[in-house]
Amino acid sequence: MKSLILVTSPPACGKTYVSKSIAKRLDHVVYLDKDTLIVLSKQIFKVANQEYNRSSDFFEENIRDYEYYAVLDLAFEALEYEDNVLINAPFTREIRDPAYVADLRAKLAKIGARLVIIWVETSPETCHRRMIERNSSRDTWKLEHWDEYISRCNFNMPTDIGEVHVFKNNDGAEFDQSLEDIAKLLN
Numbered sequence: 001m002k003s004l005i006l007v008t009s010p011p012a013c014g015k016t017y018v019s020k021s022i023a024k025r026l027d028h029v030v031y032l033d034k035d036t037l038i039v040l041s042k043q044i045f046k047v048a049n050q051e052y053n054r055s056s057d058f059f060e061e062n063i064r065d066y067e068y069y070a071v072l073d074l075a076f077e078a079l080e081y082e083d084n085v086l087i088n089a090p091f092t093r094e095i096r097d098p099a100y101v102a103d104l105r106a107k108l109a110k111i112g113a114r115l116v117i118i119w120v121e122t123s124p125e126t127c128h129r130r131m132i133e134r135n136s137s138r139d140t141w142k143l144e145h146w147d148e149y150i151s152r153c154n155f156n157m158p159t160d161i162g163e164v165h166v167f168k169n170n171d172g173a174e175f176d177q178s179l180e181d182i183a184k185l186l187n
Contacts, residue, residue: 002113005086009120010153012131014169018120019088025183030078034071034089053141101161117164119157
């Protein structure tokens with residue numbers, strides 16, 4: 001059966017490293033990273049004469065959801081040609097919405113695919129450290145307003161949406177065991 005694999009969590013939990021590690025363990029996979037669309041988002045901020053702030057009302061109203069629509073459209077198209085599509089993206093709101101997840105599962109079932117949700121579990125302290133280390137412009141506002149930003153993040157695994165697989169990513173031993181567990185699940 002074909003699979004759409006969502007690797008999700010708040011920013012800086014290690015989704016990219018985890019996602020790429022999982023993708024390398026699969027034989028037939030298309031890897032999609034929502035962050036690849038950031039170049040388009042930056043251009044939207046620029047032409048709209050808005051400060052580049054991915055936590056702003058402007059981003060929420062004009063960009064955020066469209067990035068998700070685009071990456072999902074790419075994923076569904078890729079599933080026509082490949083067995084597994086892995087999306088690396090927070091999906092923080094979407095995977096907490098049982099109706100959204102049920103609708104996505106139903107759409108996938110129509111094309112003979114299943115939804116696999118992987119939640120990357122990482123502590124807020126580890127995320128803060130990683131965000132500082134990666135030194136990305138997408139995190140500038142978050143780091144400058146850390147207390148406000150982190151108060152809006154939910155580090156709890158989503159519930160009420162069906163099966164969710166946890167990938168523990170606070171240290172190397174957790175990572176190694178989780179990678180083995182997820183690889184067995186997907187192969």
